Amino acid sequence: xxxxxxxxxxxxxxxxxxxxxxxxxxxxxxxxxxxxxxxxxxxxxxxxxxxxxxxxxxxxxxxxxxxxxxxxxxxxxxxxxxxxxxxxxxxxxxxxxxxxxxxxxxxxxxxxxxxxxxxxxxxxxxxxxxxxxxxxxxxxxxxxxxxxxxxxxxxxxxxxxxxxxxxxxxxxxxxxxxxxxxxxxxxxxxxxxxxxxxxxxxxxxxxxxxxxxxxxxx
Numbered sequence: 001x002x003x004x005x006x007x008x009x010x011x012x013x014x015x016x017x018x019x020x021x022x023x024x025x026x027x028x029x030x031x032x033x034x035x036x037x038x039x040x041x042x043x044x045x046x047x048x049x050x051x052x053x054x055x056x057x058x059x060x061x062x063x064x065x066x067x068x069x070x071x072x073x074x075x076x077x078x079x080x081x082x083x084x085x086x087x088x089x090x091x092x093x094x095x096x097x098x099x100x101x102x103x104x105x106x107x108x109x110x111x112x113x114x115x116x117x118x119x120x121x122x123x124x125x126x127x128x129x130x131x132x133x134x135x136x137x138x139x140x141x142x143x144x145x146x147x148x149x150x151x152x153x154x155x156x157x158x159x160x161x162x163x164x165x166x167x168x169x170x171x172x173x174x175x176x177x178x179x180x181x182x183x184x185x186x187x188x189x190x191x192x193x194x195x196x197x198x199x200x201x202x203x204x205x206x207x208x209x210x211x212x213x214x215x216x217x218x
Contacts, residue, residue, distance in 0.1 A: 010037040015206035016129030018044065018091070020120075026079060026213055028134070029053040031206035032091065033199065041094040042123075042130070045199050048088050048107035051208040056080035069157030079213075087113065090197065092189060096122050098175045103194055112195045115141040116150075117183075119175045126216040128209055135164075139176040141183055145190060 010016060012034055020028040030052040032044035055077045056062055062082075063072055088107050093100035100123075102116040121133040136158055138150040159169045183190045 010034040010042075012036065013200065013203060016044065017126075017209055017212060018123075018129055019126075019131045019212070020134050021131060022133060026053065027055050029208075029212055030084060031208055032129075033203050033206055035090065035199075041092060044091045045203070046084060046089040046091060047199070047203070047205055048084060048086065049205050050084045051205075052082045052084050053079050053208065053212060054082055056082070069154050070161050073158075073161055073163070081208075088199075090194065093120075093123055095125075098122055098171075099179070101179075101189055103189065103197075110198070112143055114143050115183075115190060117141065117176045117179045119172045128211065128214070128216075131216070135172045135175075137172055137176060139179065141190060143195075145183055145186065147180065147183065 014034040015031055016034055017029055017031050019026050030046060030050055032046045032050070035043040035045050037043075056079070058076055058078055060080050063075060063077060065072075067075070086107055088105045088110070090103040091100050092102070098119060098121065100118050100120055102118060104113040104116070105111060106113060117139040119135040119137055121135070123130040123132040135155075136151050137155040140148040140150045142148065155164075155169070155172075158164055159166065164172065186192070
C-alpha cells in the first residue's frame, strides 16, 4: 500500500483503505484499488474476495441485520474480519461532497446490477487512503434507472435512537435526492458509459494493511 503523503493524489493501481467511522472508532473498512484520483474525483475498485473489517459480536459472528436497530446499536461488539462476497463495485466520489456513487456487478459473470447513491460524511484523505462515515440511507438506481430507497427503516430507527437529529436526517435524504435529476437525465455516471468497465487483470486482491486502525487525526 503506497503512501500518498496524506494530501497528495494516488496513482492508478495504488492500493488504499477506505474506512468508515462511528463514534470516533473504525466500524467498517475495506482495501480497494485506485482507478482514478484527479480533479474530476476519486474512483476506487472493490474486488470480490477482498478482506474487510466490520462490527461483529464478541465471538466473531455477524450482528443480525433483522435485529431492531436500537438492540443492534447497543449490542456488545468488536471489529472483526470478513470477506467481500458476490459483487464487484466501483466507488466514485468528489472531495467535499457528502455522497458517493457506486456501481455493482455480479462477480460471477459481470452482470450489471445498478448504482447506489450513498450519503456519507465528506471523505478525508489519510496516509493510507480515505476516512468517512456512513449515513445509512441509500438510493438504489436499477439498471433501467428506476429508483428505490434502501434502509429507510434503519434510518428512521437511527433518528429515533439519536444517531441523527431531525435536521441531519433531512439533510441526508436531501443529499441523495439531489442526484435524482442527474439520474433521470442519464448524466454521468448514470449514462451507462461505465457499465462495460473492467479492471486491469493484473491488479491483485489488495490486502488489509496492518495499520488499518491507526489514528491519523493527530
